[in-house]
Amino acid sequence: MDRVVVMSGPLRASAHARRDAALRRLRRVNRVLIGGAVAATALLTDVTAHAFPGHARRVSARAPATVPAPARAAGAHARQHARHHARHHRRPALRPPASAPTSATATAPPVTTTAPPATSTTTTPPPATTTAAPTPQPQPAPAPAPTVSGGS
Amino acid sequence: MTPPPAAPPAAPGSTETWSALGTTVVLRYEGPPNPAARAAVERELDAIDHAASRFRSDSELSRLNAMSGPGPRTAIAGPLFAQAVRLAIHAADASDGAVDPTLGAELVALGYDRDWHELCAVPVAAPLSEGGDIVVYRSRRPRWEEIEIAGDPARITLPAGVDLDLGATAKAMAADRAARAAHEAAGVGVLVSLGGDIATHGTRPAGGWTIHVTDDHRAGPDAPGQTIAIQSGGVATSSIVTRRWRHGGRAMHHVLDPRSGEPVRGPWRTVSVAAATCAEANIATTAALVLGHDACAWLAEQGLPARLVALDGSVVAQGGWPR
Numbered sequence: 001m002d003r004v005v006v007m008s009g010p011l012r013a014s015a016h017a018r019r020d021a022a023l024r025r026l027r028r029v030n031r032v033l034i035g036g037a038v039a040a041t042a043l044l045t046d047v048t049a050h051a052f053p054g055h056a057r058r059v060s061a062r063a064p065a066t067v068p069a070p071a072r073a074a075g076a077h078a079r080q081h082a083r084h085h086a087r088h089h090r091r092p093a094l095r096p097p098a099s100a101p102t103s104a105t106a107t108a109p110p111v112t113t114t115a116p117p118a119t120s121t122t123t124t125p126p127p128a129t130t131t132a133a134p135t136p137q138p139q140p141a142p143a144p145a146p147t148v149s150g151g152s
Numbered sequence: 153m154t155p156p157p158a159a160p161p162a163a164p165g166s167t168e169t170w171s172a173l174g175t176t177v178v179l180r181y182e183g184p185p186n187p188a189a190r191a192a193v194e195r196e197l198d199a200i201d202h203a204a205s206r207f208r209s210d211s212e213l214s215r216l217n218a219m220s221g222p223g224p225r226t227a228i229a230g231p232l233f234a235q236a237v238r239l240a241i242h243a244a245d246a247s248d249g250a251v252d253p254t255l256g257a258e259l260v261a262l263g264y265d266r267d268w269h270e271l272c273a274v275p276v277a278a279p280l281s282e283g284g285d286i287v288v289y290r291s292r293r294p295r296w297e298e299i300e301i302a303g304d305p306a307r308i309t310l311p312a313g314v315d316l317d318l319g320a321t322a323k324a325m326a327a328d329r330a331a332r333a334a335h336e337a338a339g340v341g342v343l344v345s346l347g348g349d350i351a352t353h354g355t356r357p358a359g360g361w362t363i364h365v366t367d368d369h370r371a372g373p374d375a376p377g378q379t380i381a382i383q384s385g386g387v388a389t390s391s392i393v394t395r396r397w398r399h400g401g402r403a404m405h406h407v408l409d410p411r412s413g414e415p416v417r418g419p420w421r422t423v424s425v426a427a428a429t430c431a432e433a434n435i436a437t438t439a440a441l442v443l444g445h446d447a448c449a450w451l452a453e454q455g456l457p458a459r460l461v462a463l464d465g466s467v468v469a470q471g472g473w474p475r
Contacts, residue, residue, distance in 0.1 A: 094427055096455045101472075145362075151391025
């Protein structure tokens, strides 16, 4: 069975006062909690920053000519940032040649490149010179043997 | 970027061949023999050897690796060593870690702890499984992002437990530098090959520089492969059939997968790439071997002409590489 409580005037005022007091206490507690959270955040940020210090970003004026500009920034953080950026934007990091290779055929006799420890010097002969008529037309210099690119 | 102008068609050329950095050097240039060109190349090769060789104890790289102590190791680097380290970091960055300069300790653990000629070599013609299969049995945490280099002169800091190996990039960088130096010394168009890593600089001959790509740079221009011509830039070829040795009953080779620290297994045996520089071509070939099935897409993304030879000998040409 429900109970119905009928408060008289003074009693109702007292309840209101208690409620208002509780709300004030709650407001104070909230303020303290928010302030504490802000202070704790600042403190933790400071501790973390000192525990994991950043690194100076310096761009070396002596960076190698073969390295594109994004790679010249020194420091792990800068590299990670550049890497993330490169991944995100999918930019090629290596430069292609000015023109693609073309097919060629070797016409000259092979010149071996396995000479260690010997040293060799070969000179492709210049075009033959005409010394007396009737000599054949000057022959173009024979194409040198191709240089070999293979695993080493 | 435009290709250099072509030389007159009948210009005579010179070719010099010798041995350095544990491999074969080929110097080719327009005109009669010019001692200044070769001297310039030799200076560059000597400098890179003193800076970045893993096989001489007095190199800057060896001294940095040999520093003892539980924490990170720091050293002041000369300009050339700093350039080599920066390029190696760029290679790792550009390849998402596929070309990793921090595999020095792994290479030593796999037996590659001395000059190549002193190892128990596996013949190039031997099957890839010769000496036992290569088994990937562990995973490895990449450390290259922890390398610090800053300042001038550069201060390099290596994380604890990491040894540098710049073999994948320093030789190609040396080829680029040597070609430039020879060109400046002789005033003619120059091609420099260091064990198959080819760089050019200056005027090209008529028809371009002819290059034969194959599995092994020592095989000569008659070996199975393809002959191409380039107008400028560089060409590199990386292969897992060369520079193999036996260690612990297993056949090893020098291209390691940074994810495992073990030699890569395919599906490619040889990759050739043309790029703006020899260093960039070499980064791409090494990365392609490591990336395996993802290599074609990655090379296409980079826009690089490439030729990939699978383990069964089938060839894929892409990005403008001639067929």
